[in-house]
Amino acid sequence: AQSVTQPDIHITVSEGASLELRCNYSYGATPYLFWYVQSPGQGLQLLLKYFSGDTLVQGIKGFEAEFKRSQSSFNLRKPSVHWSDAAEYFCAVYGSGNTGKLIFGQGTTLQVKP
Amino acid sequence: NAGVMQNPRHLVRRRGQEARLRCSPMKGHSHVYWYRQLPEEGLKFMVYLQKENIIDESGMPKERFSAEFPKEGPSILRIQQVVRGDSAAYFCASSPTGSGTDTQYFGPGTRLTVL
Numbered sequence: 001a002q003s004v005t006q007p008d009i010h011i012t013v014s015e016g017a018s019l020e021l022r023c024n025y026s027y028g029a030t031p032y033l034f035w036y037v038q039s040p041g042q043g044l045q046l047l048l049k050y051f052s053g054d055t056l057v058q059g060i061k062g063f064e065a066e067f068k069r070s071q072s073s074f075n076l077r078k079p080s081v082h083w084s085d086a087a088e089y090f091c092a093v094y095g096s097g098n099t100g101k102l103i104f105g106q107g108t109t110l111q112v113k114p
Numbered sequence: 115n116a117g118v119m120q121n122p123r124h125l126v127r128r129r130g131q132e133a134r135l136r137c138s139p140m141k142g143h144s145h146v147y148w149y150r151q152l153p154e155e156g157l158k159f160m161v162y163l164q165k166e167n168i169i170d171e172s173g174m175p176k177e178r179f180s181a182e183f184p185k186e187g188p189s190i191l192r193i194q195q196v197v198r199g200d201s202a203a204y205f206c207a208s209s210p211t212g213s214g215t216d217t218q219y220f221g222p223g224t225r226l227t228v229l
Binding site for chain 2: 006032036041042043044045046049051090094095100101102103104105106107
Protein backbone atom coordinates (compact mmCIF):
# COMPACT_ATOMS: atom_id res chain seq x y z
CA ALA A 1 0.00 0.00 0.00
CA GLN A 2 1.09 3.52 -0.66
CA SER A 3 2.38 5.54 2.24
CA VAL A 4 4.20 8.77 2.99
CA THR A 5 6.57 9.37 5.87
CA GLN A 6 7.75 12.70 7.14
CA PRO A 7 10.43 11.81 9.69
CA ASP A 8 10.58 15.22 11.36
CA ILE A 9 7.54 16.25 13.38
CA HIS A 10 8.96 19.63 14.41
CA ILE A 11 11.78 21.69 12.95
CA THR A 12 13.08 25.03 14.16
CA VAL A 13 15.29 27.21 12.00
CA SER A 14 16.52 30.76 12.27
CA GLU A 15 15.21 33.36 9.89
CA GLY A 16 17.47 33.56 6.88
CA ALA A 17 18.78 30.03 7.31
CA SER A 18 18.25 27.29 4.75
CA LEU A 19 15.54 24.69 5.17
CA GLU A 20 15.07 21.08 4.13
CA LEU A 21 11.98 19.07 5.02
CA ARG A 22 12.17 15.37 4.42
CA CYS A 23 9.60 13.18 2.75
CA ASN A 24 9.82 9.49 1.89
CA TYR A 25 7.17 7.61 0.00
CA SER A 26 6.26 4.03 -0.70
CA TYR A 27 4.74 3.50 -4.12
CA GLY A 28 5.11 0.83 -6.78
CA ALA A 29 4.93 2.91 -9.93
CA THR A 30 6.03 6.42 -10.80
CA PRO A 31 4.48 8.57 -8.09
CA TYR A 32 2.68 11.85 -8.39
CA LEU A 33 4.02 13.87 -5.44
CA PHE A 34 2.85 17.06 -3.79
CA TRP A 35 3.85 19.46 -1.04
CA TYR A 36 1.16 21.48 0.71
CA VAL A 37 1.44 24.15 3.40
CA GLN A 38 -1.13 24.78 6.11
CA SER A 39 -1.12 27.96 8.17
CA PRO A 40 -2.83 27.82 11.57
CA GLY A 41 -6.59 27.56 11.24
CA GLN A 42 -6.42 27.56 7.47
CA GLY A 43 -6.82 25.11 4.62
CA LEU A 44 -4.01 23.66 2.57
CA GLN A 45 -2.20 25.51 -0.17
CA LEU A 46 -0.26 23.72 -2.87
CA LEU A 47 3.44 24.62 -2.93
CA LEU A 48 4.56 22.39 -5.78
CA LYS A 49 4.00 19.05 -7.47
CA TYR A 50 5.96 16.46 -9.41
CA PHE A 51 4.57 14.19 -12.11
CA SER A 52 7.44 13.48 -14.49
CA GLY A 53 10.37 15.08 -16.25
CA ASP A 54 12.87 17.29 -14.48
CA THR A 55 13.38 15.93 -11.00
CA LEU A 56 13.92 19.38 -9.51
CA VAL A 57 10.65 21.25 -9.36
CA GLN A 58 10.11 24.85 -8.49
CA GLY A 59 7.13 26.03 -6.51
CA ILE A 60 5.64 29.13 -5.03
CA LYS A 61 7.15 31.25 -2.26
CA GLY A 62 10.70 30.31 -3.24
CA PHE A 63 10.33 26.60 -2.45
CA GLU A 64 11.74 23.76 -4.51
CA ALA A 65 11.75 19.98 -4.18
CA GLU A 66 13.84 17.22 -5.66
CA PHE A 67 12.50 13.80 -6.61
CA LYS A 68 15.01 11.01 -6.03
CA ARG A 69 13.67 7.67 -7.15
CA SER A 70 16.64 5.72 -5.78
CA GLN A 71 15.95 7.07 -2.30
CA SER A 72 12.14 7.19 -2.59
CA SER A 73 12.36 10.78 -1.44
CA PHE A 74 10.86 14.11 -2.33
CA ASN A 75 12.48 16.64 0.02
CA LEU A 76 11.36 20.24 0.17
CA ARG A 77 13.96 23.00 0.31
CA LYS A 78 14.22 26.74 0.63
CA PRO A 79 17.52 28.62 0.61
CA SER A 80 16.48 31.36 3.03
CA VAL A 81 13.53 31.05 5.39
CA HIS A 82 11.27 33.97 6.24
CA TRP A 83 9.28 34.31 9.47
CA SER A 84 6.08 34.00 7.42
CA ASP A 85 7.08 30.46 6.43
CA ALA A 86 6.20 29.21 9.91
CA ALA A 87 3.43 26.69 9.26
CA GLU A 88 2.77 22.99 8.92
CA TYR A 89 3.98 21.26 5.79
CA PHE A 90 2.50 18.13 4.31
CA CYS A 91 3.92 15.81 1.72
CA ALA A 92 1.41 13.73 -0.25
CA VAL A 93 1.30 11.09 -2.96
CA TYR A 94 -1.56 10.41 -5.31
CA GLY A 95 -3.08 7.02 -4.60
CA SER A 96 -3.17 4.37 -7.27
CA GLY A 97 -6.21 3.22 -9.18
CA ASN A 98 -7.40 6.65 -10.28
CA THR A 99 -9.44 6.99 -7.14
CA GLY A 100 -8.46 10.60 -6.78
CA LYS A 101 -7.34 10.35 -3.20
CA LEU A 102 -4.20 11.89 -1.82
CA ILE A 103 -2.23 10.06 0.84
CA PHE A 104 -0.63 12.48 3.26
CA GLY A 105 2.31 12.27 5.59
CA GLN A 106 1.94 13.20 9.23
CA GLY A 107 3.19 16.71 8.63
CA THR A 108 6.17 18.75 9.78
CA THR A 109 5.66 21.85 11.87
CA LEU A 110 8.15 24.57 11.04
CA GLN A 111 9.03 27.18 13.63
CA VAL A 112 11.13 30.17 12.60
CA LYS A 113 13.30 31.94 15.15
CA PRO A 114 13.92 35.67 14.70
CA ASN B 115 -12.86 33.39 -8.87
CA ALA B 116 -14.01 32.07 -5.53
CA GLY B 117 -12.12 29.15 -4.08
CA VAL B 118 -13.54 26.13 -2.34
CA MET B 119 -16.11 27.20 0.23
CA GLN B 120 -16.92 25.30 3.36
CA ASN B 121 -19.48 26.06 6.00
CA PRO B 122 -19.80 26.29 8.80
CA ARG B 123 -16.19 27.02 9.73
CA HIS B 124 -16.81 25.91 13.28
CA LEU B 125 -19.47 23.54 14.50
CA VAL B 126 -20.21 22.45 18.04
CA ARG B 127 -22.43 19.46 18.68
CA ARG B 128 -23.36 17.41 21.70
CA ARG B 129 -22.94 13.68 21.67
CA GLY B 130 -25.78 12.02 19.80
CA GLN B 131 -26.61 14.99 17.60
CA GLU B 132 -26.15 15.19 13.85
CA ALA B 133 -23.50 17.23 12.07
CA ARG B 134 -23.87 18.47 8.50
CA LEU B 135 -20.83 19.90 6.75
CA ARG B 136 -21.15 21.66 3.41
CA CYS B 137 -18.67 22.10 0.62
CA SER B 138 -19.06 24.18 -2.53
CA PRO B 139 -16.32 23.33 -5.04
CA MET B 140 -14.54 25.83 -7.20
CA LYS B 141 -16.45 26.93 -10.27
CA GLY B 142 -16.08 24.38 -13.03
CA HIS B 143 -14.97 21.60 -10.70
CA SER B 144 -17.09 18.47 -10.64
CA HIS B 145 -14.91 16.30 -8.39
CA VAL B 146 -15.00 16.63 -4.61
CA TYR B 147 -12.90 14.95 -1.94
CA TRP B 148 -13.37 14.93 1.82
CA TYR B 149 -10.49 14.53 4.26
CA ARG B 150 -10.38 14.39 8.05
CA GLN B 151 -7.58 15.76 10.17
CA LEU B 152 -7.50 14.50 13.72
CA PRO B 153 -5.50 16.49 16.28
CA GLU B 154 -1.73 16.13 15.78
CA GLU B 155 -2.23 14.01 12.67
CA GLY B 156 -2.11 14.42 8.92
CA LEU B 157 -5.10 14.41 6.65
CA LYS B 158 -6.84 11.12 5.98
CA PHE B 159 -8.90 10.53 2.88
CA MET B 160 -12.55 9.81 3.51
CA VAL B 161 -14.53 9.91 0.27
CA TYR B 162 -14.33 10.97 -3.37
CA LEU B 163 -17.47 12.08 -5.19
CA GLN B 164 -18.42 13.22 -8.63
CA LYS B 165 -21.76 14.83 -9.33
CA GLU B 166 -24.44 12.41 -8.08
CA ASN B 167 -21.93 9.57 -7.73
CA ILE B 168 -19.71 8.21 -4.99
CA ILE B 169 -16.50 7.09 -6.67
CA ASP B 170 -14.47 5.93 -3.67
CA GLU B 171 -15.63 5.77 -0.07
CA SER B 172 -12.89 3.52 1.19
CA GLY B 173 -11.92 5.96 3.93
CA MET B 174 -15.39 6.46 5.34
CA PRO B 175 -16.28 4.87 8.66
CA LYS B 176 -18.84 2.14 8.05
CA GLU B 177 -21.45 3.60 10.34
CA ARG B 178 -22.90 7.05 10.99
CA PHE B 179 -21.03 8.78 8.13
CA SER B 180 -22.46 9.52 4.71
CA ALA B 181 -21.69 11.89 1.86
CA GLU B 182 -23.47 13.18 -1.18
CA PHE B 183 -22.85 15.55 -4.06
CA PRO B 184 -26.18 16.29 -5.72
CA LYS B 185 -26.67 17.60 -9.21
CA GLU B 186 -27.44 21.00 -7.77
CA GLY B 187 -25.99 22.44 -4.62
CA PRO B 188 -23.03 21.73 -2.39
CA SER B 189 -21.55 18.45 -1.32
CA ILE B 190 -22.69 17.38 2.14
CA LEU B 191 -20.81 15.27 4.67
CA ARG B 192 -23.24 14.02 7.28
CA ILE B 193 -22.31 12.52 10.62
CA GLN B 194 -25.14 11.01 12.61
CA GLN B 195 -25.10 10.51 16.38
CA VAL B 196 -21.74 12.20 16.80
CA VAL B 197 -19.26 10.97 19.42
CA ARG B 198 -16.29 12.73 20.97
CA GLY B 199 -13.91 10.89 18.65
CA ASP B 200 -15.49 12.68 15.69
CA SER B 201 -13.97 15.96 16.86
CA ALA B 202 -11.63 16.94 14.07
CA ALA B 203 -11.10 19.31 11.18
CA TYR B 204 -12.88 18.21 8.03
CA PHE B 205 -11.49 19.49 4.76
CA CYS B 206 -13.06 19.45 1.37
CA ALA B 207 -11.06 19.67 -1.86
CA SER B 208 -12.14 19.95 -5.46
CA SER B 209 -10.57 19.37 -8.85
CA PRO B 210 -11.75 19.81 -12.45
CA THR B 211 -11.26 16.14 -13.32
CA GLY B 212 -10.34 13.08 -11.32
CA SER B 213 -6.91 12.77 -12.89
CA GLY B 214 -3.88 12.31 -10.69
CA THR B 215 -2.25 15.22 -12.48
CA ASP B 216 -4.99 17.54 -11.26
CA THR B 217 -4.33 19.86 -8.39
CA GLN B 218 -6.79 19.46 -5.55
CA TYR B 219 -7.79 22.82 -4.16
CA PHE B 220 -8.67 22.79 -0.49
CA GLY B 221 -11.25 24.73 1.43
CA PRO B 222 -10.60 26.33 4.83
CA GLY B 223 -12.12 23.38 6.67
CA THR B 224 -14.87 22.85 9.23
CA ARG B 225 -13.70 22.34 12.76
CA LEU B 226 -16.12 20.05 14.55
CA THR B 227 -16.14 19.91 18.31
CA VAL B 228 -18.26 17.29 20.03
CA LEU B 229 -19.07 18.01 23.66
